[in-house]
Amino acid sequence: MCRVVDVRQAVLARNDGLAAGLRRELDGRGITAVNLLSSPGSGKTALLELLLARAAGRGVPAAALTADLATENDARRLARSGAPVKQVLTGGLCHLEAAQMRGHLEGWPPEGTRVLFVENVGNLVCPAAYDLGEALRVVLMSVTEGEDKPVKYPTAFGLANLVVLSKTDIGGAAGFDGDAFAESVERVNPGVEVLHTSARTGQGVDALLDRVLAVCEGSRPHRPPLAGRHLREHRHEHGHEHPRDHPRDHEHPHAHPGGPGALPGAGLPAR
Ligand SMILES: Nc1nc2c(ncn2[C@@H]2O[C@H](COP(=O)(O)OP(=O)(O)OP(=O)(O)O)[C@@H](O)[C@H]2O)c(=O)[nH]1
């Protein structure tokens, strides 16, 4: 079991190194990368369709790289905006890695691109561990997924620079409890900004684009290269994260970060 953990940590350490290089490279090319994470179907592509169109409307050159296990459906949808779009087929892999990104960014996107949106594979577990050299990590959750998802997926939500609640147009029909959701987010990522969006009504899309452009313009700090390192420090044999001082040889049933009895945000890094 220890050997499995060692191998996994080595993979993450290698990814961290590549991501750091990629971040510098993208900075040098004047490109701000935005990593979009969510479970399948939360509305990443729908939101990106609008973001690309509105970026074009504001004269901001933007591109999108979208990852999928098996289809090119999302690239087809995004290409309708007229923006440069690339589909990455992961061939069954549940996340994107910095090495794959680097391969796809040779000579692409075109010179002058300012924002590169990266739609990760729909999954709230695997992609959270992999830094892609992004300047901003946005984690989405839709109103039909359950208010407790942030505490159930503390790594994904805890490492977000920005949380998006999507499909707010159907929040009423879904009986969504906004207070419970806000509390759940606050427990794993205190103080993180939460934007409400709807790809149907357009709610929140301009606000989200504003946040992205603020990072581009340097008026908001870039994301620190933290994901892999944090996870290496806190990952256990059974795949959960724990506070730094947590005993490694414990029995499993106990409070996890963000779980019952845990300190708010315990074990998760500052943004
Ligand atoms: N009502 C409503 N439906 C939405 C909204 N955004 C997306 N949808 C619908 O939700 C479904 C999934 O949307 P996608 O944009 O494909 O979601 P995704 O996160 O890109 O999915 P994967 O790439 O498979 O992970 C589609 O049927 C969309 O039309 C929204 O804001 N409101």
Ligand SMILES: [Mg+2]
């Ligand atoms: Mg999609």
